[in-house]
Amino acid sequence: MKYNKKLFTLSIMTFVLGLTIGNYAISDVPSNYKVAVVDVQKVISSSSQVKALKEEQKKKSQELAKFVETAKTTLDKEKDPGKKKVLETKYNKEFQTKRTTIAKNYETKLLAIDKSISAVINEDAKAKGYDLVLAKGVVLSGGIDITSEISAKVK
Numbered sequence: 001m002k003y004n005k006k007l008f009t010l011s012i013m014t015f016v017l018g019l020t021i022g023n024y025a026i027s028d029v030p031s032n033y034k035v036a037v038v039d040v041q042k043v044i045s046s047s048s049q050v051k052a053l054k055e056e057q058k059k060k061s062q063e064l065a066k067f068v069e070t071a072k073t074t075l076d077k078e079k080d081p082g083k084k085k086v087l088e089t090k091y092n093k094e095f096q097t098k099r100t101t102i103a104k105n106y107e108t109k110l111l112a113i114d115k116s117i118s119a120v121i122n123e124d125a126k127a128k129g130y131d132l133v134l135a136k137g138v139v140l141s142g143g144i145d146i147t148s149e150i151s152a153k154v155k
Contacts (some may be wrong), residue, residue, distance in 0.1 A: 034129055038121060039136040049113045053106070060102045065147035067098065076084055084154045120153050 031135060043049050071091040078084040124146060125133045 025123060033131050035143040036125060036128075036130040036133045036146045037136045038138050039145070039147040040117075041137075042147055043117060043151050043154055045152050047113065047117065048114070049154075053109050053113065055101075057106055060106075064095070064098060064102065067095065071095070076106075117154055121150055124150060124153065 044113070071087075071094075075084060075087055076086055121133055124130075128146075130144075130146075132147075136143075136145065136147065
């Protein structure tokens with residue numbers, strides 16, 4: 001019984017010590033610590049670069065669809081099963097190559113746009129003295145919303 005009381009007392013003291021240390025660690029945040037929030041989705045959707053990329057991707061998809069239709073028409077006209085199989089293999093390989101090229105091009109351009117937007121956010125944050133910039137979606141409350149400023153700069 002005495003052993004249980006000592007263990008219980010030691011557990012309570014450890015818990016209180018942990019709370020005290022946690023509160024002390026939190027208190028090290030300076031009172032002038034500035035936090036900004038950015039609605040990244042809104043910035044991306046208002047970006048002319050992203051809109052142009054989406055339009056380009058739409059055109060590429062339409063070109064790919066036309067290619068598929070042309071290939072299908074050509075295959076339907078071919079009567080010889082051997083030649084049809086060769087043509088089908090050729091068109092499938094060409095389709096895969098075009099699709100892969102389009103995907104890589106899109107990914108490369110999207111990464112460049114992402115870096116560009118991140119750079120604008122970082123520059124703005126440094127210029128205005130923000131210590132921390134968070135995505136608006138992860139913040140429940142607080143922080144200074146700089147979304148409109150970033151959107152204007154990204155264009």
